[in-house]
Amino acid sequence: MTELKISISDDLAKKIEEHPEINWASIIGTAIENYLNQLKLYDGTITTEEIHKLSEYTLNDFLGEEPDLYTDQDLVKRYK
Structure with missing residues (x-):
């Protein structure tokens, strides 16, 4: 797997830290994948x-x- 470094606000980081039970990497990966799928709709190559x-x-x-x-x-x- 490839690692991806992202920058988020300090406020968002604090909120994320309040929920260590959540697999945030998985959520972010899914969000990126869904966004890319939506981009394909606009490209007409879906x-x-x-x-x-x-x-x-x-x-x-x-x-x-x-x-x-x-x-x-x-x-x-x-x-x-």
Whole structure:
């Protein structure tokens, strides 16, 4: 694996240090990967598999923000 050095504000660093149980490197890696996937949309060079992956990420984000709106069964019926 390659290491990447980033700079963040002191305030953000303090907030991150309050949660040592979280794998921040994984979260940052995922965020970068998702951003790169969105960039591909603008380049017009995205594959069908990448579209599905992006759709799942967007749906999971939506459900994370509004977890009580739908049950798993509602989603299975809706997107089947």
